[in-house]
Amino acid sequence: MADIQSVGVIGAGQMGNGIAHVAALAGLPVVLVDVNPAALEKALATIAKNMDRQVAKGGLDAAAKDAALGRITTGTEMAALDACDIVIEAATEREETKLAIFKSVSALLKPEAILASNTSSIPITRLAAATDRPERFIGMHFMNPVPVMKLVEIIRGIATSEETFAAVAALAERMGKTTAVAQDYPAFIVNRVLIPMINEAVQALQEGVGDVRSIDAAMKLGANHPMGPLELGDFIGLDTCLAIMRVLHEGMGDSKYRPSPLLVKYVEAGWLGRKAGKGFYDYAVTPPKPTR
Numbered sequence: 001m002a003d004i005q006s007v008g009v010i011g012a013g014q015m016g017n018g019i020a021h022v023a024a025l026a027g028l029p030v031v032l033v034d035v036n037p038a039a040l041e042k043a044l045a046t047i048a049k050n051m052d053r054q055v056a057k058g059g060l061d062a063a064a065k066d067a068a069l070g071r072i073t074t075g076t077e078m079a080a081l082d083a084c085d086i087v088i089e090a091a092t093e094r095e096e097t098k099l100a101i102f103k104s105v106s107a108l109l110k111p112e113a114i115l116a117s118n119t120s121s122i123p124i125t126r127l128a129a130a131t132d133r134p135e136r137f138i139g140m141h142f143m144n145p146v147p148v149m150k151l152v153e154i155i156r157g158i159a160t161s162e163e164t165f166a167a168v169a170a171l172a173e174r175m176g177k178t179t180a181v182a183q184d185y186p187a188f189i190v191n192r193v194l195i196p197m198i199n200e201a202v203q204a205l206q207e208g209v210g211d212v213r214s215i216d217a218a219m220k221l222g223a224n225h226p227m228g229p230l231e232l233g234d235f236i237g238l239d240t241c242l243a244i245m246r247v248l249h250e251g252m253g254d255s256k257y258r259p260s261p262l263l264v265k266y267v268e269a270g271w272l273g274r275k276a277g278k279g280f281y282d283y284a285v286t287p288p289k290p291t292r
C-alpha cells in the first residue's frame with residue numbers, strides 16, 4: 001500500500017469523530033462505522049460543530065468545511081468499509097471488543113489494506129496476531145481533542161512491515177500531525193506517563209490530600225497544565241483511564257500501577273466523566289460542580 005487514498009473509522013465516539021474530522025479535512029473520503037446509529041448522528045453533529053468553530057476562528061473557510069463534510073459517509077455495518085485503503089479502529093478500550101471487530105472487518109478488506117488501532121494501551125503485537133495481516137497492522141494513536149492536538153504516536157507490532165509504517169506516517173503528516181514512534185510496551189509513551197499521574201490525583205483525592213477543586217487548581221497553576229488531572233480524566237473518560245491502568249498493572253506486573261479504588265468506584269457508578277454528564281465534576285450545571 002504505497003499511498004492511502006481512503007479511510008475507514010470504526011467507533012463514532014469522541015476519538016472516532018475527531019479522526020474522521022481530520023481525515024476529511026485532509027481531502028480523504030471517510031467511512032465512519034458504529035454499531036449504534038445514534039452515535040453516528042451525534043458524531044456528524046459534533047464534527048460540523050467543531051468545523052464551525054474552526055471557520056469562526058478563521059482557520060478554515062466555509063466551502064472547505066462543506067467539502068470535508070461531504071466526504072464523510074456513515075454506516076452501521078462493517079461491509080461499508082470494504083473499499084478502504086486503511087481502517088482505523090477507535091471503538092471502546094476493551095480487548096474482546098477490538099478482537100471481534102478485527103475478525104469481522106479483516107474478512108471484508110482488500111488484502112493490501114492496512115488495519116490500524118487507536119488503542120490507548122493494548123499491545124499492538126497481541127492485537128495484530130489475532131488478525132489475518134500482522135504485517136499490515138499498526139498502532140496509530142491520536143490525542144484528544146483530535147482536531148487540536150498535534151501528536152500521533154505510531155506503534156509497530158513485532159511483525160509490522162516498513163511499508164505499512166511509512167504509509168501510516170505519511171498519512172498522519174497529511175492530516176497535519178507530528179508523529180512520535182513508541183515501542184510496543186503497555187500504554188506506549190503518552191499514557192505510560194499521563195494516566196498514572198491522573199490515577200495518582202484520584203488517589204490523593206481518595207486520601208483527602210485535597211478536594212477536586214484544590215487538586216485541579218494545584219496542577220493548573222502550580223505545574224502549568226492546561227487542565228487539572230481530574231478535569232482531564234473526565235475529558236478522556238474514566239472508563240478509558242481505568243482500562244489503561246489495568247493494562248499497565250497487568251502488563252508491567254508492578255503494583256505501582258494499581259488503579260485507585262476511587263477510580264474503580266466512579267466507573268462502577270457510571271460516572272465516566274464528560275461523556276456521561278458526570279465524573280469528578282457534574283456537567284449538568286454551569287460551571288461544572290465538583291462531586292467531592
Ligand SMILES: CC(=O)CC(=O)SCCNC(=O)CCNC(=O)[C@H](O)C(C)(C)COP(=O)(O)OP(=O)(O)OC[C@H]1O[C@@H](n2cnc3c(N)ncnc32)[C@H](O)[C@@H]1OP(=O)(O)O
Nearest residue numbers: 050053054057120142143144145147148190191226227236
Ligand atoms: C487517553 C489517550 O489515549 C491519549 C490522550 O488523548 S490524553 C489527552 C491529551 N489531551 C490533553 O491533554 C488536552 C489538555 N487540554 C488542552 O490542551 C486544552 O484544555 C484544550 C485544547 C482541550 C482546550 O483549550 P482551551 O484553551 O481551554 O479552550 P479553547 O480556547 O476553547 O480552545 C483552544 C483551541 O482549541 C479548539 N478546540 C477546543 N476543543 C476542540 C474540539 N473538541 N474540537 C476542535 N477544536 C477544539 C478551539 O477552537 C481553540 O482553537 P484556536 O486555538 O484556533 O483558537
Ligand SMILES: NC(=O)C1=CN([C@@H]2O[C@H](COP(=O)(O)OP(=O)(O)OC[C@H]3O[C@@H](n4cnc5c(N)ncnc54)[C@H](OP(=O)(O)O)[C@@H]3O)[C@@H](O)[C@H]2O)C=CC1
Nearest residue numbers: 011013014015034035036039090091092093119120144236
Ligand atoms: N478518550 C480519549 O481521550 C482517547 C481515547 N483513545 C482510544 O480510542 C478508543 C475510543 O475511545 P473514545 O472515543 O474515547 O470512546 P467512546 O466511548 O467515546 O467511543 C467508543 C465508541 O465505539 C463504539 N463501539 C463499541 N463497540 C463497537 C463495535 N463493536 N463496533 C463499532 N463501534 C463500537 C461505542 O458505541 P456504544 O456507545 O454503543 O458502546 C462508542 O460509540 C479507545 O480505544 C480509547 O482507548 C485514544 C486516545 C485518546
